[in-house]
Amino acid sequence: MSPWPTEPLVLALSPPPATDGRGAAGRVDAALAAWRAVLDAAAPPPRRRVQCLLRDDLVRFRVVPWNERLHRPAARHALARQSFIDTFGEPARAWDVQIDAPRYGRASLACAIDARLLAGLVAELAARGLRSAGVQPALVQAVNEQRRRLPRQGAWLVLGHEAGLTLLLVQGSQPRHVKQLAGTAQVLDAVVQRESFALGLDAADAAPMPVLHLAQRQVNAPVHVRVRAREQVREQVQLT
Numbered sequence: 527m528s529p530w531p532t533e534p535l536v537l538a539l540s541p542p543p544a545t546d547g548r549g550a551a552g553r554v555d556a557a558l559a560a561w562r563a564v565l566d567a568a569a570p571p572p573r574r575r576v577q578c579l580l581r582d583d584l585v586r587f588r589v590v591p592w593n594e595r596l597h598r599p600a601a602r603h604a605l606a607r608q609s610f611i612d613t614f615g616e617p618a619r620a621w622d623v624q625i626d627a628p629r630y631g632r633a634s635l636a637c638a639i640d641a642r643l644l645a646g647l648v649a650e651l652a653a654r655g656l657r658s659a660g661v662q663p664a665l666v667q668a669v670n671e672q673r674r675r676l677p678r679q680g681a682w683l684v685l686g687h688e689a690g691l692t693l694l695l696v697q698g699s700q701p702r703h704v705k706q707l708a709g710t711a712q713v714l715d716a717v718v719q720r721e722s723f724a725l726g727l728d729a730a731d732a733a734p735m736p737v738l739h740l741a742q743r744q745v746n747a748p749v750h751v752r753v754r755a756r757e758q759v760r761e762q763v764q765l766t
Contacts, residue, residue: 534575534659537564539584539647540688550617550640557584558646565654572655577662578647583689585663586610586621586638587704592631602628606636632700637663665692668740681736682718686711693717695725695735 541553541560561578570576588609596605606625610618621638628634639661648658665685672683680697691714695703705721707713718737727735 534577535568535570536577536579537568538579538581538664539564540581541584553584554640554643554646557643558650561647561650565650565656570654570656573657575657575659576651577659579667580639580661580663581687581689582663582665582685582692582706583687584639584643585665586614586618587663587665587692587694587706588613588636588638589701589704590625590634590636592633597628597630599628602634606634609636610638629700632698633702635666635694635701635704637666639663665694665740669694669696672738672740676738677736679735681738683738683740684711684714685740691717693721695721 539557539561541557565576588606590602590606590609593605596602603623603625607618607623610621610623618638620641622641622644623636623638625636626634644661647661651658664687668685669683676683676696676699680695680702683694683696685692685694690706690708691711693703693705693707694701703721703725705717707717709717714737718735722735
């Protein structure tokens with residue numbers, strides 16, 4: 527029997543907002559400093575597998591629609607990367623982009639993380655003799671936990687955190703729309719109403735779409751996560 531636990535230790539990274547006025551660079555530095563503090567507090571033994579659960583304001587999300595001509599994984603990834611660049615501009619070129627495994631005829635959820643942040647998170651583990659079990663956005667983790675409990679007609683999935691809210695609309699077992707915003711649950715009703723209107727979900731004959739609040743898994747405890755070889759980010763959402 528191996529003396530090392532087979533399940534990774536999941537540690538949440540929720541850094542305070544950067545206040546040095548350096549924008550993205552300041553946020554990355556603040557996040558890496560917070561990660562070092564998290565590891566200091568947890569003090570995992572050498573060679574322990576550790577997964578970082580990343581708060582959603584450190585991640586950007588996009589829904590990538592199905593395209594019959596771009597169904598291969600490499601083409602889907604390129605489409606996702608271009609979607610981030612089109613939406614967020616030149617800074618997105620410095621982001622590491624991942625997309626969930628394509629399923630024929632269905633949209634995909636993609637995420638992007640600052641490449642320097644991602645590299646720093648993994649490097650800090652290596653410097654301590656720890657093994658990386660991946661970096662996962664909190665939204666993806668929460669959706670994966672709840673995917674078998676989703677209503678058949680779909681739902682708005684909401685994950686709150688210290689810096690705001692993330693909303694994901696799931697319909698027909700696939701992501702349809704994702705929205706990140708600052709604020710608290712007090713603005714949720716207005717945001718859902720506005721986004722539903724924009725998506726044409728407010729028709730008089732349409733049943734109201736349920737709004738489900740996702741709970742983040744209790745961290746600092748083992749959790750089963752399948753990670754592909756050499757993978758730095760595991761962000762696959764398998765909505766079934």
